[in-house]
Amino acid sequence: MATATSEAPALAPAPATKPPRRRGRWTPYWLLLPGLLWLFVFFALPMVYQVSTSVQTGSLEEGYKVTWHFATYWNALADYWPQFLRSVLYAGSATVLCLLLGYPLAYLIAFRAGRWRNLIMILVIAPFFTSFLIRTLAWKTILADGGPVVGVLNSLHVLDVTSRLGITAGDRVLATPLAVVCGLTYNFLPFMILPLYTSLERIDGRLHEAAGDLYARPFTTFRKVTFPLSMPGVVSGTLLTFIPASGDYVNADLLGSTDTRMVGNVIQTQFLRILDYPTAAALSFILMAAILVMVTLYIRKSGTEDLV
Amino acid sequence: MNDMTLEKAATVEFRGLRREFGPTVALDGLDLDVRPGELVALLGPSGCGKTTALRMLAGFEHPDSGEVLVDGQDVTEVPAHRRDAGMVFQSYSLFPHLSAVDNVAFGLRMRKVRTAERRARAAELLDLVGLGDKGERFPHQLSGGQQQRVAVARALINHPKVLLLDEPLGALDLKLRRQMQLELKRIQTEVGITFVHVTHDQEEAMTMADTVAVMNGGRVEQLGSPSDLYENPRTTFVANFLGTSNLIEAEVDTRSGDGIVLKAGGGKLLLPEARCSAPTTTGGKVLVGVRPEKISLTHADAAGDIPAGRNRITGKIAATSFIGVSTQYVVDSAVCPEFEVYVQNIDRDAKLAPGAEVVLHWNPAHTFGLHADQSLLAGTTGSAGVGTVDDEAAV
Structure with missing residues (x-):
C-alpha cells in the first residue's frame, strides 16, 4: 500500500506526455471492408441460405418450409452415391493425367525453354481465350465416331484394350468414361501447369549443379532435389485441378452419357429440371464437405501446410 | 578426423x-x-x-x-x-x-x-x-x-x-x-x-x-x-590490380653497376636491373613503378635533409586524406599526375598541406620496371579487361 502511494506522484506526469494519436490505425479495416462485404453477400449468405434450403420440406406448388428435415441428406447420399464415387474417380484420374502431362511440360518451360519460354507460356494459356463450352464442344468433334482419333485408336487396337477395361464402349470413345476424363484433363491442364511452373521456376539451377557435384546422377538429382522442392506446385496444382473437376458437369454432359453422370450433373438436374431444391442443396453441401475433408487429409499428408 | x-x-x-x-x-x-x-x-x-x-x-x-x-x-x-x-x-x-x-x-x-x-x-x-x-x-x-x-x-x-x-x-x-x-x-x-x-x-x-x-x-x-x-609485378595490370602503383614513363639513360639510370621529366631515377621485366637498351622506354607506401614526403624547404642516393621527384600536394593509421597524399608532379603517397602517422608535418611544394623520395631498391608497351591504366577500376572476338578481329 505504502509503495503504491509513493509511486503515484511519479506516475502523474505521464498523461502530460501523451503519445501522439496514431493516425491511420483504422485504415487496414476500412480497406478490408469491401472484400468482407463481398464475402458476406456472395459467400456467407448463400451458405446460410443453402443450409436452410437443404433442411426444408414441401413442394414447389405449396412452397418450402424449414422443418429441419436432415433425412434429405441420407436420402440424397443413398440415391446418388454412385455419382459421388464417379466424380471422385473421374476427377482423380484427370488430376493424375494432368500431373503426368503437365510436369514434364512445366519442367521444360522452367529449365530448358530458353527464349521459347514466353511463347510456350502463351500457348498454355491460349485456350482461355475461347469459351470453356466451345472448347469442350470441339472435343465432341475430335472424339466423334468414325473420326480420325477413333480411327487411329481402333487400328492400333487400343480401343480393344480400353473396352475390356470398361472405359470405352466398342468402337466408340464419345459418351464413355474415357471421353469425360479426357475432357476434364484437357480443360484443367493449365491449372496444373501454371503452379508447377511457378514452383519449378523458383528453384535455383545451381542446386542441380550442387547435387551433380555431390555424385548425384541427373535422375537422382530430380528425385532428391527438384521434385521435393516442387512439392508446393504439385500440391496446389492437384488441388486446383481436383476441386473444380470433381464439381464439373459440363464435360460429363457434353462428352459423356447417362452412365457417366457425375454429382455435378445430378445437382444441375435437381435444381433446374426436377426443381427439388432441398435435395440439390443437400447434394451441394455433401460435395463441399467431402472435398474439404479430402483436401485437408491430402495437405496433412503431403506436409506442406506452410507452403501452399 | x-x-x-x-x-x-x-x-x-x-x-x-x-x-x-x-x-x-x-x-x-x-x-x-x-x-x-x-x-x-x-x-x-x-x-x-x-x-x-x-x-x-x-x-x-x-x-x-x-x-x-x-x-x-x-x-x-x-x-x-x-x-x-x-x-x-x-x-x-x-x-x-x-x-x-x-x-x-x-x-x-x-x-x-x-x-x-x-x-x-x-x-x-x-x-x-x-x-x-x-x-x-x-x-x-x-x-x-x-x-x-x-x-x-x-x-x-x-x-x-x-x-x-x-x-x-x-x-x-x-x-x-x-x-x-x-x-x-x-x-x-x-x-x-x-x-x-x-x-x-x-x-x-x-x-x-x-x-x-x-x-x-x-x-x-x-x-x-x-x-x-x-x-614484382610484371605488367601494369598486375601492378594496378594488386594494390596501387605509381607508374612513370621514363627513358633508359645509362647503367651503373646493377642499376639502370633512367630519365624522367628532367630528373634521374635509379632502377635495379633485377627488378625490371622490360628490355633496357639505351634510349628505350620503360615504365617505372613504385608503391605508395614506399615513398617518403619532405617539404621542399627541407629538401637538403634528404639522404643522398634516393630517387627523387618534385611536385605539389593536390589533396590529402587522413585515414587513421596513415595519411594519403595525392601529389601533382611533372612526370606523373596524381602520384599517390601513403605516409604513416608517426610525426605529422603540418606544412604538408594541399598546395605545398614537396619532394617525394624513396629507396631505389623499391623501384620496379615494366614494359612500356602497355596501358598505364590497365587493371585500375573500370577497365575489366574483357576481350571480345570483335575487338580481336579489329586489331
Whole structure:
C-alpha cells in the first residue's frame, strides 16, 4: 500500500506526455471492408441460405418450409452415391493425367525453354481465350465416331484394350468414361501447369549443379532435389485441378452419357429440371464437405501446410 | 578426423583452355599448374574467365579446346557427378528442404553409405567447421556465415581431391569475411587438400592463398606468391590490380653497376636491373613503378635533409586524406599526375598541406620496371579487361 502511494506522484506526469494519436490505425479495416462485404453477400449468405434450403420440406406448388428435415441428406447420399464415387474417380484420374502431362511440360518451360519460354507460356494459356463450352464442344468433334482419333485408336487396337477395361464402349470413345476424363484433363491442364511452373521456376539451377557435384546422377538429382522442392506446385496444382473437376458437369454432359453422370450433373438436374431444391442443396453441401475433408487429409499428408 | 588429414592432395593442370560465349571470349588459352596441397587463388576482375575456369574444373562447363587434368589424369570429358572435386558455390546453394546435417550427408547418401555412418561423418565435418550444435537447423534458419560453413562441410564430405571455392565470401560482411578467410585457411591446413579459390578481392586472395594467379582477358597474367606479385609485378595490370602503383614513363639513360639510370621529366631515377621485366637498351622506354607506401614526403624547404642516393621527384600536394593509421597524399608532379603517397602517422608535418611544394623520395631498391608497351591504366577500376572476338578481329 505504502509503495503504491509513493509511486503515484511519479506516475502523474505521464498523461502530460501523451503519445501522439496514431493516425491511420483504422485504415487496414476500412480497406478490408469491401472484400468482407463481398464475402458476406456472395459467400456467407448463400451458405446460410443453402443450409436452410437443404433442411426444408414441401413442394414447389405449396412452397418450402424449414422443418429441419436432415433425412434429405441420407436420402440424397443413398440415391446418388454412385455419382459421388464417379466424380471422385473421374476427377482423380484427370488430376493424375494432368500431373503426368503437365510436369514434364512445366519442367521444360522452367529449365530448358530458353527464349521459347514466353511463347510456350502463351500457348498454355491460349485456350482461355475461347469459351470453356466451345472448347469442350470441339472435343465432341475430335472424339466423334468414325473420326480420325477413333480411327487411329481402333487400328492400333487400343480401343480393344480400353473396352475390356470398361472405359470405352466398342468402337466408340464419345459418351464413355474415357471421353469425360479426357475432357476434364484437357480443360484443367493449365491449372496444373501454371503452379508447377511457378514452383519449378523458383528453384535455383545451381542446386542441380550442387547435387551433380555431390555424385548425384541427373535422375537422382530430380528425385532428391527438384521434385521435393516442387512439392508446393504439385500440391496446389492437384488441388486446383481436383476441386473444380470433381464439381464439373459440363464435360460429363457434353462428352459423356447417362452412365457417366457425375454429382455435378445430378445437382444441375435437381435444381433446374426436377426443381427439388432441398435435395440439390443437400447434394451441394455433401460435395463441399467431402472435398474439404479430402483436401485437408491430402495437405496433412503431403506436409506442406506452410507452403501452399 | 585422421582419415581426412591422410587424404592425398592432387595436382591440377589447365592446358590451353579456350571457351567462347557468343562474341565473348571467356578463356583464351588458359594454362595453369597447381601443386598438390596448395591454396591457389584465381584473382581477376569480373569477366576475366576465372569462374569459367573453376566451373570447367568442376565439370559444369566444357572447354571449346584444351584440357583439364587432375592428379595427372585428363578429366575434360568426365561429367561433374563422376569427378572428385567438391564445390562451394557463391550463393552456397544449400538444399533448402534438407537440414544442415542432411545437406552435408547428401554426398554420402548418393554413394549409398548407410544412414548411421553418414550422419556420424556429417556430424564430424560440422564439428570441423564449428557448427556441431546446429546440425538440425535448416538453411533458412542459419546466418550467411553459418550457411557458408555448411557449404564447405558439404563439399568436403566425399573426400574430394580438390576443393573449389567460387567467390565463397562475396555475400558476407567485411568482419565476417575476415574471420572466414582465416577459418577457410585453417580448414585447408587441417584437411591438407588442394584448394582452388576464385575471387575478385585482392585482399582476400593475398590473405588466404599460397599462390595467386592474376587473370585478365581469359588467361593468367602473372602467377606467384602474394608478396612476389605485389613487389614484382610484371605488367601494369598486375601492378594496378594488386594494390596501387605509381607508374612513370621514363627513358633508359645509362647503367651503373646493377642499376639502370633512367630519365624522367628532367630528373634521374635509379632502377635495379633485377627488378625490371622490360628490355633496357639505351634510349628505350620503360615504365617505372613504385608503391605508395614506399615513398617518403619532405617539404621542399627541407629538401637538403634528404639522404643522398634516393630517387627523387618534385611536385605539389593536390589533396590529402587522413585515414587513421596513415595519411594519403595525392601529389601533382611533372612526370606523373596524381602520384599517390601513403605516409604513416608517426610525426605529422603540418606544412604538408594541399598546395605545398614537396619532394617525394624513396629507396631505389623499391623501384620496379615494366614494359612500356602497355596501358598505364590497365587493371585500375573500370577497365575489366574483357576481350571480345570483335575487338580481336579489329586489331
